Amino acid sequence: MKMLEAIVPDFSGLSSPIWAPLLSGPRERAAEAREFLQMSDYVLDREDYLAIYAEAADQAKQRTELAKCFCNRFAIHLAIKLGIPHGVRFARYELAFDRVVALVPLPTVRWILARCGEKRHRSLDGLKQSKFEALWDFEPQAGDHQSEAVTRALGMMDAAAVGKLLRAFSSPGMEKAAIKAIAADQAAHAFAMSIDGDKYRAARDRRRREKYPRAFGHPGNT
Numbered sequence: 001m002k003m004l005e006a007i008v009p010d011f012s013g014l015s016s017p018i019w020a021p022l023l024s025g026p027r028e029r030a031a032e033a034r035e036f037l038q039m040s041d042y043v044l045d046r047e048d049y050l051a052i053y054a055e056a057a058d059q060a061k062q063r064t065e066l067a068k069c070f071c072n073r074f075a076i077h078l079a080i081k082l083g084i085p086h087g088v089r090f091a092r093y094e095l096a097f098d099r100v101v102a103l104v105p106l107p108t109v110r111w112i113l114a115r116c117g118e119k120r121h122r123s124l125d126g127l128k129q130s131k132f133e134a135l136w137d138f139e140p141q142a143g144d145h146q147s148e149a150v151t152r153a154l155g156m157m158d159a160a161a162v163g164k165l166l167r168a169f170s171s172p173g174m175e176k177a178a179i180k181a182i183a184a185d186q187a188a189h190a191f192a193m194s195i196d197g198d199k200y201r202a203a204r205d206r207r208r209r210e211k212y213p214r215a216f217g218h219p220g221n222t
Contacts, residue, residue: 048207071088
């Protein structure tokens with residue numbers, strides 16, 4: 001099936017203040033839990049564990065996991081709004097632009113275009129449906145060897161244009177609802193997925209040696 005890229009709309013970016021608790025909160029709660037649950041005689045405190053996580057966590061991976069969660073929730077929201085199986089799936093998180101890119105099946109794009117004139121929706125931001133009529137002539141068996149009109153229409157249907165189509169049938173409050181849901185059951189998992197186990201253990205053991213030098217055979221400077 002032909003897939004088109006789309007910039008997922010209604011996403012303020014992970015650098016936005018409203019996403020900050022989902023990035024920092026799980027790390028802080030994990031540090032507090034480690035301090036409370038540890039059984040070792042060589043106790044590390046919350047600040048120690050925050051420093052350990054700073055070394056062991058891959059922030060890019062955590063952000064990608066959160067972006068994927070948002071994309072999946074957006075796709076479900078869109079499917080409910082449109083009343084069709086969405087087929088929208090996460091492609092990548094672009095850190096440089098702080099945006100989420102999704103893959104959208106061509107039939108979904110055509111379905112949305114066809115209904116833009118039938119249902120009330122948000123603005124298409126200058127996107128003209130008439131320019132994409134050739135998309136209905138797309139021949140799957142032709143692969144990349146489509147007609148000139150189809151090729152031109154596909155060229156205009158770039159990630160920004162497909163994003164505008166998705167936004168037309170999205171809801172302005174969708175991001176806040178997604179953040180609330182992700183905070184409840186997925187933000188902690190995204191943080192856990194970002195931790196490199198080997199780096200975590202190495203940083204923890206080094207921190208203990210530095211904090212308790214005598215116990216580990218290092219008399220220190222005292």
